[in-house]
Amino acid sequence: MVKEIERAGIPVVHMCTVVPISVTVGANRIVPTVAIPHPLGNPKLSLEDEKKLRRKLVEKALEALETEVSGQQVFE
């Protein structure tokens, strides 16, 4: 899906846990996430801290979208 969105002309950031799959599939902007069943959260944290974590990850995703890339790049 990520490639078809990119192909359509829309910049896209892939937020995922299994980065090698994303790389193999061909996403260009990649932000690694927390875990497969909760990529943008961590149930061990309080809901408040969890939202802070999620905010950080989304900020990273926006940063990736604001960054010119020439090929595949993982935004750690």
Next chain:
Amino acid sequence: MAAKSRIVWYLNQFFGQIGSEDKADIPPQKHEGGIGPAAGAKNLLKDKAEVVGTVICGDTYFGENVESAAKEVVELIASFNPDIVIAGPAFNAGRYGVACGAVAKAVSEELNIPVISGMYPENPGVDMYKNYAYMVETVNSAAGMRKALPQMINLTLKVLSGEPMGTPKEEGYMPRGLRKNVFVSERGSKRAVDMLIKKLKGEEFETEFPMPDFDRVDPNPAIKDMSNAKIAIVTSGGIVPKGNPDKIEASSASKYGKYDISGFDKLSEADHETAHGGYDPTYADAEPDRVIPVDVLRDMEKEGVIGELHRYFYTTVGNGTAVASSKAFAAEFSKELLADGVDAVILTST
């Protein structure tokens, strides 16, 4: 001596010696005994099997009526009471390949007997129907008949022998996309490390799970002004409104959903859940924002960090879902995203 096994051969109008393109619209017909490639197969089959009948159909007729043609062909095949069916080889003839594949599907489903075929790997019939036949890999033209025929007959005899079928590589057929559990002497961790060491040494090694070929798309330019950008959420994590109104499948999804989140500051277990069958849903069901960050993006929208959170998110279940399906979903909804003036997409995966 045991009775000879009975083979029925499926051919198109050309290999069935009826005519070429001008005869491609002929409906299915049957003939006693073997025609065309069956003559060359006779010596190879020896006394173990014989071609008792041939069913022929024009490629265009088949291509335009795939389902009904397959049904007609299977009825004719069944009238010979065969033990096995050989279809093709079709080389890179698209319609013929699809016909051989569709015949294989119908034969295996309705007659429950095995099918042997042969095709060029890029023939669409391979991807569409490889589950239903043992397909020999051929070159892309009929010049490969001399090589393909003995391979197909060997496979035929192997299947008829009732011995266990080996791997695609051992037996010379194209991978069918089926997984078979086997016992091996060494555990997975050791095999993986052995493979890694070989790779590091630059030695040849054989993967146990070859990745399919994937193409590449160049990245689009970056977003210049995030505070005016419209951001849309897409996910393969299966988040759907509570109750999964469109019944998106838990695996091998055949569809995607498009849902309005304009009324939500955050998602909760009262209103959303995951339809994904490939991961433990506990955490996503309890807090769907753990998969799609609606709460954070809504905050950012209010703060002016982003211009707007698009009112719809698009979702499917990325669990065993065919690459071709995912491509088709995204190609379709990307047009809507463009039409709705979406500037960038955040795609989350589980």
